[in-house]
Each structure stands twice: as C-alpha cells, then as structure tokens.
Amino acid sequence: MAAQIIDASTLQDDLKLSADVVVVGTGAGGAYTAQVLSAAGLDVLMLEAGGYYRAEQFSQNEAVAMPMLYQQSAAQRSADQAILILQGQAVGGTTVVNWTSSFRTPERTLAHWTEAYAHRHSTPQALAPWFSQVEQELNIQPWTAFEPNSNNAALARGCAALGLSYATIRRNVKACANTGLCGVGCPINAKQSMLVTTVPKALASGARLISRVRVRQIVHRESRVQGIVADALDGRSLDSTGRTIQVSARHVVAAAGAIRSPGLLLRSDVPDPSGLLGARTFLHPVSSAVGVMPERVNGYAGAPQSVYSDAFLWPDSQDLGFKLEATPLLPMFTMALLDRSIGAAHADFAKRFPFLHAQVALMRDGFHPQASGGKVRLKDGLESLDYPVTDYLRRGLLQGMRRMIEVQLAAGARYVLPWHAHSKPLRNLAQAERWLAQTPHPDVSLPIGSAHVMGGCLMGPDASRSVVDEFGNHHVLQGLSVIDGSIFPSSIGANPQLSIYAFALRNATTLAAQLS
Amino acid sequence: MAARTLGPDFGQKGITRRRLLGGSALVLAGISLGGWFAARFTDGRVEPLLTANWLAPQQQHMLARVADVMLDGVLDSQPQARTEQLHWIVANIDAAVDGLPPVLRQDTCKLLAMLAFAPSRLLLVARWQSWQDGSRQELEALLLTLQDSPSQLRRIVYRVLRDLVSGGFYADRRSWASLGYPGPLIDNRANG
Numbered sequence: 001m002a003a004q005i006i007d008a009s010t011l012q013d014d015l016k017l018s019a020d021v022v023v024v025g026t027g028a029g030g031a032y033t034a035q036v037l038s039a040a041g042l043d044v045l046m047l048e049a050g051g052y053y054r055a056e057q058f059s060q061n062e063a064v065a066m067p068m069l070y071q072q073s074a075a076q077r078s079a080d081q082a083i084l085i086l087q088g089q090a091v092g093g094t095t096v097v098n099w100t101s102s103f104r105t106p107e108r109t110l111a112h113w114t115e116a117y118a119h120r121h122s123t124p125q126a127l128a129p130w131f132s133q134v135e136q137e138l139n140i141q142p143w144t145a146f147e148p149n150s151n152n153a154a155l156a157r158g159c160a161a162l163g164l165s166y167a168t169i170r171r172n173v174k175a176c177a178n179t180g181l182c183g184v185g186c187p188i189n190a191k192q193s194m195l196v197t198t199v200p201k202a203l204a205s206g207a208r209l210i211s212r213v214r215v216r217q218i219v220h221r222e223s224r225v226q227g228i229v230a231d232a233l234d235g236r237s238l239d240s241t242g243r244t245i246q247v248s249a250r251h252v253v254a255a256a257g258a259i260r261s262p263g264l265l266l267r268s269d270v271p272d273p274s275g276l277l278g279a280r281t282f283l284h285p286v287s288s289a290v291g292v293m294p295e296r297v298n299g300y301a302g303a304p305q306s307v308y309s310d311a312f313l314w315p316d317s318q319d320l321g322f323k324l325e326a327t328p329l330l331p332m333f334t335m336a337l338l339d340r341s342i343g344a345a346h347a348d349f350a351k352r353f354p355f356l357h358a359q360v361a362l363m364r365d366g367f368h369p370q371a372s373g374g375k376v377r378l379k380d381g382l383e384s385l386d387y388p389v390t391d392y393l394r395r396g397l398l399q400g401m402r403r404m405i406e407v408q409l410a411a412g413a414r415y416v417l418p419w420h421a422h423s424k425p426l427r428n429l430a431q432a433e434r435w436l437a438q439t440p441h442p443d444v445s446l447p448i449g450s451a452h453v454m455g456g457c458l459m460g461p462d463a464s465r466s467v468v469d470e471f472g473n474h475h476v477l478q479g480l481s482v483i484d485g486s487i488f489p490s491s492i493g494a495n496p497q498l499s500i501y502a503f504a505l506r507n508a509t510t511l512a513a514q515l516s
Numbered sequence: 517m518a519a520r521t522l523g524p525d526f527g528q529k530g531i532t533r534r535r536l537l538g539g540s541a542l543v544l545a546g547i548s549l550g551g552w553f554a555a556r557f558t559d560g561r562v563e564p565l566l567t568a569n570w571l572a573p574q575q576q577h578m579l580a581r582v583a584d585v586m587l588d589g590v591l592d593s594q595p596q597a598r599t600e601q602l603h604w605i606v607a608n609i610d611a612a613v614d615g616l617p618p619v620l621r622q623d624t625c626k627l628l629a630m631l632a633f634a635p636s637r638l639l640l641v642a643r644w645q646s647w648q649d650g651s652r653q654e655l656e657a658l659l660l661t662l663q664d665s666p667s668q669l670r671r672i673v674y675r676v677l678r679d680l681v682s683g684g685f686y687a688d689r690r691s692w693a694s695l696g697y698p699g700p701l702i703d704n705r706a707n708g
Contacts, residue, residue: 335682343588
C-alpha cells in the first residue's frame, strides 16, 4: 500500500479527516511518537509545518538550505532580538539539520529533576532501557570511523594541554562520509534523523502525513480533546493558502518543539492551573570564540562535532556551568554570523577563513533562580519567546568565552577573536582578561546564539507545579499529550536530541498502551 | 476616457472651466510640492538596480552603498566587477527578504524604508544626507557608531544591515573563492 502523504500547499479544497491520534510535529518527539503509536495499530496522522524532502533535494548552499530547512530562514530570534535561535522546520524537524551529537541526559540533571520537581520516573535506571533502545535504533555510537576533524582536534588539543577533561561525542550516523554537511541536511542519508528512520517506519505502519500545514488550534470541549483545526501553507511554508484542514481525533500529541508546542496550547486556551504554560523555556544560550590557527583547519570539512569538554559544566561554585564544543564553519554561517566587523577588519577575517577554529560554550540554564529561562507568549496569535538576559547569564557567557580563549590559545591559536561587537585579536590570556574586564557588554554587543530549545510545558507529578505529568499527559485536558523537548523542567546540559528520543519512546509506549 | 467622464456632467455639477483649472493648478502645485519633498526626503528619484520583489529602488541603492562600505577589502577593486558584485548582492538580499516569514519580512521592509527616507533616517541613525553622499570612511564611521550606540534600536539597525549585506554576499557561490572555500564535498548544484 502506498504511503498516504499530502503536501497541503497543493490542496484545492478544505479537508476534513479523522484519526485516532494527531501528532503535531515530526521532529525528535513527534516522529518517534508516530512510529510507536502506528506500530501499535493506531490510526496516526502526522502534521508538519515544513516540507517533506529527500536527500537529493537538499542544497549544500546555506542560502538555499536555510529558508528550506530552518524556522524563519534561520533568522528566528528571542522577542528582544538578543538571542538567535536556530531550529529546524521540515519533516524530521531539527533532526534534519542538527550536528548529530548524542548524549544521554546527564545523571546530575536527572537528579535535579527528582529533587526539585519530585520526579519519580526520571532516574538513570528507569530511563536506561529507553536510551539503549534508541541508541540501537539510530546507530548511536562513538565516532571512530574517522579522526576528529581539525576543528574538533583543536578543542581536544587545547583541553589536553590544560589538563582539562574531554571526550569523543557519540553520533547517530550510518556509513557517514564525513562531509561536514549535517547542518544543511545530510546529502547521503547517513545521519539517522527522523526523516530517514521513524517517519518512514511510521508511514510503513499505516500512519499518514500532511506536510506544509500549521495547526491553528486544538479543539476541546468539557475537558476533552476533539481534534484540531489547521491552515494549509504555501509551497515555502510561509503564508496560509486559505485552505483549512479539520481533523477529529480522540487524542492529540503536541510535538512542535519547545516554542511552538506551548504556543499551540496557549492559542488553544488549554486549561493552565499551574500558570506555568510557556514558562521556563530554555535555550542553552551560547557564547563563542574563534581562534586563528597557524595551519589550515578547514572547519567546514568533516563531522561538525566529535569532541566535547564538560570540565566546566558542573562548577563547585554557584556560577553557571557550561559545556564546550566545536562549531562547524560553513561560509555564510561564519562570515555573516561569527564575525560582526566591517571594512578592513572584516576583510582580514575573510582572509583567515580556512585557518579558523571555532568553539561554543553552552550555558546550562534552568538550574539557578537567575537562569530560569524564558517565557513563550502569543503576539498576534504567533509564538514569541521572551528570554531575559540576566547579569548572571551574561557573566556565565563571558566566563565561557574566557575559557574558550584559554583553550584555543593552548591549542596553538595565534590569536583569538571573541564573538562580540567589540572583538579584537587576543594573543594571550592576560590580554584576554583585560579585554573581558574593560569591554562593555550591553545586550547586543555580546551576541548570543542557541540551537537547543527546551521547556515551556514542563512535566511533573504535581498539577500545581507542572503542565503535564511525567509521561507527557496533560494534567487537565483529557486526550492531550506533549511529547517533545518542551516537557523538560530545565535544560539538559547536553545536546538534547537523545534525551528527547528516549523520553518520547517511553512516553509514546505508555500512551500506546493507554489508547490501544 | 477622462473627457468622456467629464463631458456630460461638466456643466450640470456647476464645475466651471475656471474652477477646474484652478483645481488642477492646486493639484499640480501639490504634486510639485510632493516631488520637492520626495526629492528632499527620499534621496531623489533613482533608477532601480534590478527588478526586485521587495526592495524599492532607493533601498536597492542604499544597500549597494552599505555593501560597498561593509565589504570593502573583500569586494573586487576593479570598478565594473565591483558594481556587478554589488548588483548581485542586492538581488540576493531581495531573495532573502522574500524567503522570510511575513511578519519578519514586513518588519525588515519597514526598517529599510525608514532608512531610505531622510526624516526617519535622521531619527533612526542621525543622518539626513543620502547614503550615496559621503566617503566610504565617513559611512564606515557612521555604521560603527551604530554598532557601538547606547541605543538598542541603533545596534539592531547595524545588525540587520550587516546580516543582510554579508548574507547577500556569502550566500552566493561567487564569493566562496575569495574565502579559500573549495565548496562542499558533495554538491548538488542543481538545487542552488
């Protein structure tokens, strides 16, 4: 039987459908959920705002890939414009464009959830089988097929020189050719994203898929979900075509990611007794620094991330912890984003392009009262993330920058250019510390990025302190689950894809048992 | 068409020739005044650099000028080649604006329109003069004051202009050689 796939941009008329379960979003949470539920014999309909692409349709030119595969053409920002938030938009969600880094949820993060949010089912032991299953299904293994590329090797070398701990990252790839193109969609389907794993499996089990559709509202009455109403989008997923899609369903799974899932619930007037819907949205805000190395690095080539350091992730002090990773250097990303200079300074940066080595420091937000994340609100019916950059967070970002500079210099960088409006070449640590102490850091002078969105529909056993229970079921509205990164009550402290997969697998398996 | 409209009602509505001419003179004066204001406030009438979806001719010239300043040292120094580069940068910016979600596109277009209109430009970036006036050094100094401004709005103006211009250049395969970027290991060029 041919898979039932509709591109909503081609619809000539409104559509009325029914299903057992509607899954809104096909990223890490939604696609895994759809696979599990359809395998259990449920009639599943997947809805996705982005397009459904094959690897041969991907462009390796960022200018084409970004509007095609990223939310808001990769120009999505927090409400005050301070933070650039990269997030995928396509069938497969962010897994289509992520850099394949796969970490289990750190035990200290799970311990925090157990202690601070009274979780009973978030222990490493309880989650271990789910992690194992995902790791097997997505071929998550240590990256040993190739040596780390020069960009990641520099991170390892700097850490080694300073006596800092570092390790190899596990990746969800199969027969990877080390192209370095993960961020624009793997051209050879080596990345085991949802596009090539769970989505096809769900379709093979009879699930249906509608791409280029934006869910306007979850329809509910008397505390029970009845379905959804959605708008068909045009061929670029930008504007509504005016066609409407209505689906009656006994269950709706919100899996649109940690900005759009809370946004959907807010737009749908879903009961919110805790008052926390949309709150505590986390980003792993990052600062960055670019080292100019004496030899060619070619930071665009090879697996984007294969080395990390958690040496500063769990400091003994109350300071904000951060993870160090390398960041790949494709031309537009590097020249338009990582450099903020103009004229002669920019021309000089451009000349160094093949010699650049870049790192990011990912802040572990959500563990401290002054890093309590942002809040998703509705503005003209659309989601907007208000994420205040507190002094505490800014201090953490600068501490991260200081450490990256130290590691890059130790790795042999001739000089380091911090990602900053007042960036200047820093040739030794003393100079870096003077610069850090003296340079003003108002909101926009310190650029902040993010590629990990979490929280906003936090899970917990207590309806007065959370939006959904530990299995993603809404505390009040029957027939509604949230299964994506928005259920996490803090950031993960590591790239979140594997955490989302494992929680999705567990929660979808529980849901399948409930519904079957 | 106009004569037919005027014909039958001309006398019936009491519109005399004198009144019509008087009215026309007022309209003409209004148009002239509007033209004078337009010339003063919108940097004068300019020919478009290209057929664009979103960028008005003045915005095209403004962005070309800003690109000429921001990317000085990266762009070709030979005038004709440089002009060609500036044209395709503007075309790429127009394409990038076209790919933005409607709300973001609207905000970007509004900002560009304000920057191309002298009174709003004065308020936004403290510059009445056209973008075409002044040396590269002078414009670079202005842009750097925006980057360093205590006003968040001015810093955002810098960011938007820089993002658009650098994105417009480095989004294009023709810029890659200048970086020493050999292109992707696998390249489905047919996809863009």
